[in-house]
Each structure stands twice: as structure tokens, then as C-alpha cells.
Amino acid sequence: MNTCPVLCVNDFRLVELVYRWRIDEASKRLEKKLDNEFYVTDLVYCPLKYRYQKLYRELAVISAISPAAILGELAHYGLEKVLVDLLGEGNVKTEVEYEKHVEVENTMYIVKGRVDAVIGDYIVEIKTGRSDISIPQSHHILQTRIYLWLTGFRKALLLYVTQNRIAEYLVDTPASDGEISDLVRGILTGLPAPRYAWECDYCTYSTLCPSKSRPSDAMKR
Template sequence: MSKTLSFDIINLIYNWRVEESRKRLEEKLENEIYVTDLIYCPLKYHYQKKYKEIVIANAFDPVTIFGELIHLGVGKLLSNLLGSNNVELEKEYEKEIVVDGTTYIVKGRVDAIIGDWLIEIKSSKSDLNIPHQHHILQTRLYLWLTGLKKAILLYITQNRVAEYVVEEPVSDGEVSDLIRSIIAKSPAPRYSWECSYCPFSTLCPSKKTS
């Protein structure tokens, strides 16, 4: 028998995810590019601006929420074990880069920094083929963004917990090429599997069906 709840956890989570998504969309400047924009299909960057309602609706996707909660939990654990003064959590960075005469601001939020180590946390149902190339690229982009030289890419999966060391930041040239890719809207998709998980696949002419 169901009862009316005076304390609604689902509503709290819903409002948290939706408001965070809306805030990021509203605050994003025309020349700003997030690290996550650089590692996925370049069309997604443009669709997020055009179809903001789809972005907000997708914020309450259970898979996304699960990943966010894993990030928060691991961050809290690291802070408890090592001391809050020794762990920086969810810190935002930005860096300017000029590409073909236009100045862009690359922004990213780093999961954790411990000393001179950058920590990137990933959750997944399966441990098949980890570490994934786009996750390695994301971590290298964060190294470039922060100026740090080494990172731990940590996977939390149902099959194992594994960590990988990443020590090569991307170069300015690599970042420039990724930005040019977004401007050119190519390749679309960047990876063949992206369309299966993309909220814009229902309206995208470049959707891969095989």
C-alpha cells in the first residue's frame, strides 16, 4: 500500500539534475567549448544549442544519474580517507586557445586532484575494452587544461575496479584540430557506437544504423 511522501527524494534528484543541466546551457558562451564536446560527435555540440529541451530531458536519464552518484561517492570517499584539505573535488578549469584567428575558451570540470595527480572517474556496466579511447582522450585534455602531467583514469564497473595511468597531455595542435572538427561538423559520428546512445539520433541525418 502506497503512502503520500512528505519527503520526496526523486523530486530532489530530478530538480538537481534538471537545474544543473539548464544552468550549463544558459551560462555557456558562444565561443566556449567543453572538454566533453571535444571527445564526441561534433554534431552533438551544435544540437545541444539548437535542441536544448532534449538536453534537459536527458538529464534525468538513470544511467547518467548513476554515473553522477558514483562520481560523488568516490570523491567523498577520497576526501574522507585522505582529508578534505588534500583533495580538490569537481574543480572547474578554463583555457583560451586561438584557432584560425578565433579565440575559444575550453572549459572542463575535473573529478579530483590529489597533489600533482589528476583523477578521472568512470562508471560502466561492463569492463569490456577498458580503458576506452575517448576516456583516455578526455583525461589527456584535462591534463592540458590544468597543466598537470599525470593522471589516474579510474573505472568502477560491475566486473572490476581498475585504474590506468595517463601521462601525455594533448598538444595545442591536437586541441585545435578537435575544435576544427566541431566547426566542420565532421566526422559525424566520431565513433560508430555513439548513435546508439545519443538523444539526438531521432532527428539526425548522420545516424548510423548498423
């Protein structure tokens, strides 16, 4: 007779609960996205990824439930809670959403983003990863600069939490209106694709993309 309570439990599955949470979150995010709407992350990465997310939503959801994605999401929630506990709810705002309009080729587009934390005059962008090689990464700096443009803040802390170290970097140069327009224009034209050579190595859509580049040893995050 099996007396182990752990092996006997079958009516409550944490793994299923976590995966269902991520699937629901990813599905809702895709469903509510308008045709003239771009997220900050859309502007940072390969413009074809934006197109494929709309064409193959199932693949977009699959990428959101990878163990690495779930680990990063849970780490974000944990760090944000620590900031609130240390500094107080009145001094920290987490998961704050912003949006701003930009006109490109006589058409108005909406850029949306969710900032990890706002502390006083700073916004905080949290990044997690296995390695600290070459941090801060250029695409992370660009993403943070776009958040500065989006929010109107002048200073941001780019916080890395890796297996090797925890480090923060000051970013104090917002992206310009011209840079944002160029990034939006890149999505509309599908160029450059990929934006970074290493993207294809980790892209969910690489198996069907005609612009897939050769394998790269570059660090992903």
C-alpha cells in the same frame, strides 16, 4: 485501513527531488555556456552533438536525467567523498574547474573542464559503467589527455568502477595544442560525424540527425 507509513507518505518525494536537482544543474550549465566556449566533453564526442545541444536544449536536459546519467553522477559524488574522507580535505580537491584559451582560424575560443579530483601531482578522472570490456576506452583516454592539457598537470589516473571490476590506468601524455585546435576545428566544421560509430546508438539526437550511422555493437562507456 492502510497502516503502512511508506504508502501514506505523499508530501516528500525523493525521486522528484533528485530529478529536479539534475534538471536544474543541466539547465544552468547550458544557459551559462558562451558561443565561443567548449567543454572538454564537447571535444571528445560527435561535433554534431554540440550543435544539437544548442538547438534543442530540452533534449539535452532529458539526456541528463536518464537513470544511467543520474547513477553515474551519484557515484562520482560518492567516490569523491570517499577520497576526501580517506586522504583528508587538505589533500584532495574535488570538482575543480579549469579553462584555457585556444586560437583557431583567427578566433579565440575557451575550453572549459571540471576535473573530478586533484590529489597531489595527479588529476583523477572517474568513469562508471556496467561492463569492463575494452577498458580503458580510447575516448576516455582522450578526455583525460585533454584534462592534462587544460590543467597543466603531467599525470592522471583514469579510474573505472564497473560491475565486474575496479581498475585504474595511468595517463601521462597531455594533448598537444595542435590536437586541441583540430578538435575545435572539428566542432566548427561538424566533422567527423559521428566521431565514433557507437555514438549514434545512445545519442538523444539520433532521431533527427542526418548523419546517424547504422547500429553498432560497440561498447558505449
